[in-house]
Amino acid sequence: MADRLKVVIAPDSFKGSLAADRVAAALAEGWLSVRPTDEVVRLPIADGGEGTLDVFAAAVPGARRRPATVTGPRGQLVDAEWLALPDGTAVVELARGSGLPLMGDRRDARAAHTVGLGQLLAAALDDPGIRQIIVTLGGSASTDGGTGALAALGARFLDATGAALPPGGGSLVRLAGVDLGGLRKPPPDGVLCLTDVDAPLCGPRGAAAVFGPQKGATEADVPALDEGLRRLAALLGGAPDAPGAGAAGGTGYGLAAAWGARLVPGAATVAEHAGLPDALAEADLVITGEGRFDATSLTGKVVGGVLGLAAARPGASGPVPVLLVAGQLGAPAPSGVRTALALATLAGGVAPAVAEPEHWLTRAATRLATATTNQLGDRP
Structure with missing residues (x-):
């Protein structure tokens, strides 16, 4: 030495x-x-949780912050931002638009949703220079399987009468159909979801059981939220048992199953970019x-x-x-x-x-x- x-x-x-x-x-x-x-x-490094966008901004010369006003996890307007990298990659941090701190002292695991994340993704898609999106999944307020984000991108989640379900994981117990016909296409080089957990979507190690209580879920809420995620998996297919599928209340699963996103370890990906x-x-x-x-x-x-x-x-x-x-x-x-x-x-x-x-x-x-x-x- x-x-x-x-x-x-x-x-x-x-x-x-x-x-x-x-x-x-x-x-x-x-x-x-x-x-x-x-x-x-x-x-400085991050693993896909809160603050990952700031780490990318500090590590990548020429990164540009792009402001956006989105719908927060309890329906309020939120001033958020996403990051445009010089190589055509957009970094979208879920916590900016759909994070648990945005709930304040009104945590509601059944009603909270990821609509704001979807609106940030839409803003990145609207930029013609963006060819790939990196989504950092930590810090979610919801357990909606990413349905709020997908709905903001054009998907429809329907009850038995064909009516659109309201946003929030609690409504998924009534999920009877999914219409992906209007879902916007991902960018040309695809979507990476950075995960900081290896939880599956459902079951005792899944999104509702492990992380639901942190988001305000009661003992009675957890089985209902888990059942809603099971209904979603039965309709979307994909790999609900994959490591990281349960990240961000199942958003990892939803983006992978409906949008073809790849779930990757957050720390390794951020370290490579840094x-x-x-x-x-x-x-x-x-x-x-x-x-x-x-x-x-x-x-x-x-x-x-x-x-x-x-x-x-x-x-x-x-x-x-x-x-x-x-x-x-x-x-x-x-x-x-x-x-x-x-x-x-x-x-x-x-x-x-x-x-x-x-x-x-x-x-x-x-x-x-x-x-x-x-x-x-x-x-x-």
Whole structure:
């Protein structure tokens, strides 16, 4: 390891506390305060959840934000945006138009819908320069199987009398027919859906059972929502058991079955667009992190993705050593992590860490840089 290091900083957001770009900035500040001559590359990453659009915007030169006013998940108007990349790709973040925070304190898993997502997709389709759409699926307010989005794109979901159902997952228990004749075509190079979960559409691991309660579903609501999704799957076909089909209340399934979208792991796709594999090729260290590290962190999340890329780096230089900073450590650090620090430990508790995350991130990076200098036996 050279005295002057190339350090890649590739964290996720600290959910509910700090966006990924600000996490990376705080870590860089702390590291450079100890080792100012090191080359530090900031590459904030996301896994398809909230904030993924911002990560793309920061990572891709020439990305342009496009504003749009859409119908939010409880029927209100919402000022949202999508992102146009120079290569003809549109990035549409579900949470911008159909996210759970847009419900405020009125969570309603039966009535909430994805109409706003569909309107954002329509806005991207209206741009003649767009050839592909990437949909980030995290943070959904609804359990409607993506029917709200598909309806906004021209599909019709009908009851037994042939009347259109109102939006919302709760209405799908009356679903008797689907008309895709008016559905707009996807862009020429198709649609990718970035998923941060591997849940199937239905059943005990499905969208309603696992995520419905987070969205306001009662104990009685969950079976009804699950039954509605089963009715949808019986009519649309496709692969309701595919990993990620249950993402965003089944929106992953709906876009795949009706629109031909491909479900792909979010963290790996974002990392590729951000240039993380290339950055790691010559790196001496990589620092990654998230709000809470636990067993799920290695199943499609950012930290697991970074660990995989660091371990797989080709060439005689071998794997890239990984330093991990998390708000909390809920599981032992896995193989490949040289050092793991928890902000809650440094701050003396979760509350002070959440109150001043940038301060404690800077302190964590300072400690990591000091330890690295001591290991090298030099002063940069």
